[in-house]
Every structure is written in structure tokens, then in C-alpha cells.
Amino acid sequence: MPWTVDRGLSTINNQSKSYTRMTIQEAQQTVDQWIKTNGVRYFNELTNMAILTEEVGEVARIISRKYGEQSFKESDKEKNLEEELADVLFVLICLANQTGIDLTEAMKKNLEKKTKRDKERHHKNDKLK
Numbered sequence: 001m002p003w004t005v006d007r008g009l010s011t012i013n014n015q016s017k018s019y020t021r022m023t024i025q026e027a028q029q030t031v032d033q034w035i036k037t038n039g040v041r042y043f044n045e046l047t048n049m050a051i052l053t054e055e056v057g058e059v060a061r062i063i064s065r066k067y068g069e070q071s072f073k074e075s076d077k078e079k080n081l082e083e084e085l086a087d088v089l090f091v092l093i094c095l096a097n098q099t100g101i102d103l104t105e106a107m108k109k110n111l112e113k114k115t116k117r118d119k120e121r122h123h124k125n126d127k128l129k
């Protein structure tokens, strides 16, 4: 498994790659700094929502070809899942930053909600056995 969670920090532990750890908060700050120095300003929320949808579509295109029944066209072969997932994350972080959302807190709350709601539900799901 390429991703591991170590004391609340995410690390990539891949055979050939190792990266410096980046917390979600650091990712939000890094994207903000990048936008201010390279991007001039954030695209507005509606534009970023459209870009997020585009990027999710690019992920879906790769997944449908790699894990689904679609075949790769010559033009699809250069597409890279890692890169497209990072594109999704980047624009998702832009949307969080420009709407004042602390994704660390949001994730904590979300995981608590999911744990409460789904803990038993998934264990009782025969389809998962």
C-alpha cells in the first residue's frame, strides 16, 4: 500500500520515491503562496468548480481505461493518474482556501461523522465480505 498514516501525518512510502511530509495545513499554505506568486489571484469559485469537474473527469478517464473496460487511445497513454489526482487536490485546496475552509478541521469532523454513521454499517454489509 503506497500511502500510510503515521501518527496523524501522511507519508508516501513507495518503492522508488520518498517525499517530505506535508500536512494538509502546509498544503493549503503552499497552494496559497503559489497562487499569489504564480497565479496572480485565485480564479473565482465558479471557475474553480468547473476546473475541479474537469480534473475529476480526467481521473475518471484514466480509471475507466486502466481498471474499467475502456481501452486506451494513443492520446490517453501519456495521461498519468498520479498527476491527475494532484490536479484534483490542487483545485480542491484552492476552493477551500478561497472559501475559508480549514481542511484539517473539516477532515477531522468528516472522519468522526463517518465513523459514527458507518462503523457498523460496513461491517454488516455482506457485499464487502
Ligand SMILES: [Mg+2]
Pocket: 055, 058, 083, 084, 087
Ligand atoms: Mg489534469
